[in-house]
Amino acid sequence: MNIKENENLSILNHSCAHLLAQAVKHLYPHAKFWVGPVIEDGFYYDIDLGDDVIKEEDLERIEKEMKKISKDGKRIVREEISKEDALERFKDDQYKIDLISRMDEEDTVISCYTQGDFTDLCRGPHVESVKLLKYFKLTKFSGAYWKGDAKNKMLQRIYGVCYENEEDLNAHLVVLEEAKQRDHRKIGKEQDIFMTHELVGAGMPLWLPNGALIRKQLENYIYEKERNMGYDHVYTPCVGTVDLYKTSGHWDHYKENMFPMMKVDEEEFVLRPMNCPHHMLVFKNKLHSYRDLPIRIGEFATDFRYEASGAVKGLERVRCMCQNDAHLFVTPEQIKDEFKKVVSLILDTYNDFGIKNYKFRLSLRDPEDKEKYFDDDDMWNNAEAKLREVLNELNIEYFEAVGEAAFYGPKLDVEVKPAVGPEVTLSTCQLDFLLPRRFELSYIDNKGEKQVPVVLHRAIFGTFDRFTAFLIEETKGAFPVWLSPVQVNIIPVNSEYHLEYASKIKKLLLQNGIRVELDDRNEKLGYKMRESQTRKIPYSLILGEQEKENNTISYREYGKTDTTTLSVDDFVKFLNEKIQNKER
Numbered sequence: 001m002n003i004k005e006n007e008n009l010s011i012l013n014h015s016c017a018h019l020l021a022q023a024v025k026h027l028y029p030h031a032k033f034w035v036g037p038v039i040e041d042g043f044y045y046d047i048d049l050g051d052d053v054i055k056e057e058d059l060e061r062i063e064k065e066m067k068k069i070s071k072d073g074k075r076i077v078r079e080e081i082s083k084e085d086a087l088e089r090f091k092d093d094q095y096k097i098d099l100i101s102r103m104d105e106e107d108t109v110i111s112c113y114t115q116g117d118f119t120d121l122c123r124g125p126h127v128e129s130v131k132l133l134k135y136f137k138l139t140k141f142s143g144a145y146w147k148g149d150a151k152n153k154m155l156q157r158i159y160g161v162c163y164e165n166e167e168d169l170n171a172h173l174v175v176l177e178e179a180k181q182r183d184h185r186k187i188g189k190e191q192d193i194f195m196t197h198e199l200v201g202a203g204m205p206l207w208l209p210n211g212a213l214i215r216k217q218l219e220n221y222i223y224e225k226e227r228n229m230g231y232d233h234v235y236t237p238c239v240g241t242v243d244l245y246k247t248s249g250h251w252d253h254y255k256e257n258m259f260p261m262m263k264v265d266e267e268e269f270v271l272r273p274m275n276c277p278h279h280m281l282v283f284k285n286k287l288h289s290y291r292d293l294p295i296r297i298g299e300f301a302t303d304f305r306y307e308a309s310g311a312v313k314g315l316e317r318v319r320c321m322c323q324n325d326a327h328l329f330v331t332p333e334q335i336k337d338e339f340k341k342v343v344s345l346i347l348d349t350y351n352d353f354g355i356k357n358y359k360f361r362l363s364l365r366d367p368e369d370k371e372k373y374f375d376d377d378d379m380w381n382n383a384e385a386k387l388r389e390v391l392n393e394l395n396i397e398y399f400e401a402v403g404e405a406a407f408y409g410p411k412l413d414v415e416v417k418p419a420v421g422p423e424v425t426l427s428t429c430q431l432d433f434l435l436p437r438r439f440e441l442s443y444i445d446n447k448g449e450k451q452v453p454v455v456l457h458r459a460i461f462g463t464f465d466r467f468t469a470f471l472i473e474e475t476k477g478a479f480p481v482w483l484s485p486v487q488v489n490i491i492p493v494n495s496e497y498h499l500e501y502a503s504k505i506k507k508l509l510l511q512n513g514i515r516v517e518l519d520d521r522n523e524k525l526g527y528k529m530r531e532s533q534t535r536k537i538p539y540s541l542i543l544g545e546q547e548k549e550n551n552t553i554s555y556r557e558y559g560k561t562d563t564t565t566l567s568v569d570d571f572v573k574f575l576n577e578k579i580q581n582k583e584r
């Protein structure tokens, strides 16, 4: 339920934010309070605790204090004062002074709410008594820069949620817990998919062997699809000179998303945030006739972007990423067709991965934002009109978002909802009339005249990083067998007597290209089976006397309780079919 959109719940949660603040004030008398808004799933309060930093166990302490105050049952009293009085009353509180000073009119009436020994500035409304705030929970905490600016002081943000009754609260907590269990950061760690290290840096994940295996399957999957659609793949450096990015326009319109410049000898370099400029130069390397078009240049390309340290998140939002990128160079007549092929590749891919919950977003420029967007009204109007035309012909449902376009053109993005946090973009397909012009690209048309091609920028997975994060959450870490880092776990019933047979089966599976492990530890069968389930390995083979004698295997599929016995050859065939068909 979206709490922000429900008036009663909104008031309840807003009041609960004050209860939180009061409890914090009791426990940390030096605490100063910034803002405490209601959000989609509850509320938070940003608090300056001086040198204190909130830890997990503090939440419990604060919650206990909140319960105590609630039991006391003080009334919540509204009071209206003048701006002048407010400035006087809160004169020792820099945060409240900041808020009050920004209220426009001199004669604005400012409201305060008092409950017992605690008064806070607030527009309200609130519930009548703290007694009504009974079913709440503090859910998490984080650091948050004052006013969201990394140059400012880091405040402590405490999140919570409040409901009208116990059932609703519990239902919400179950959903939260499920999301936590699905969080790719948790599963990524448990399953050794990726790690981070402060010596490498924030937002710079290291893909561990299990993660690398998954990624390799994704790369192979999309490479094959792209080859079949006539793409050519290249490798280009992950740096470029500042001049390259001045030519493209990134330097003027995308600089705040880039790592700073570095100098080597006399050359000025930047780590690239996008690959388009390199691919433009690849196109320009040869003369092209209209007959060569579309030319589709693909690359699994590493990019670096400056993302705020508070925004980086596991594999989902990183500073070093690998795009499943391609730039399609087309004639104006080919735009529609090529765009449609990209959309159908997206749909095909989502179907193969079983992704069902997504939305198409038409991302447009904000015409007011002259800094972010290249200033050429005709070009934008033309590109947006063309894109709408394609979308209407495709008959897909989409919503519009102003200010989300790339600086060079409008986009069709695909949005998905991660386990924790707001929606993110996976796939994207973008229409660009600008960069080809800036790089002076051309092809010769059927009359022998020079023309400027149009470019479609597209990424099906978006980045391998973000797609993998999403995939982990979709599958809850139980990957389909074709993607699983370990596909088969062999468990001999007795690690002594059945080891030889188990080793023989392992060898055979390996020869058939199957990723297999043999658990030869001297542990009980039940223990090993449970571990195999916890690791979410798709197939566990149980090999004992019967199997050894009959040259068979018995397997149990992840999540199931029954066991099936097959001849070894039939099992290999059965498994290979599942892998080949990318069965889920």
Ligand code: TSB
Pocket (backbone or CB within 6 Å): 273, 274, 275, 276, 305, 307, 315, 316, 317, 318, 319, 321, 323, 325, 326, 327, 425, 426, 427, 428, 457, 458, 459, 461, 462, 463, 465, 466
């Ligand atoms: C598609 N030039 C185009 C390209 O040709 C481009 O860079 N587009 S983009 O800026 O939208 O990025 C492509 C995709 O990268 C996005 O759709 C998103 O899925 C993914 N992405 C963007 N930023 C991050 C990030 N910080 N971490 C992980 N993935 C990201």
Ligand code: ZN
Pocket (backbone or CB within 6 Å): 274, 275, 276, 327, 457, 458
């Ligand atoms: Zn691009």
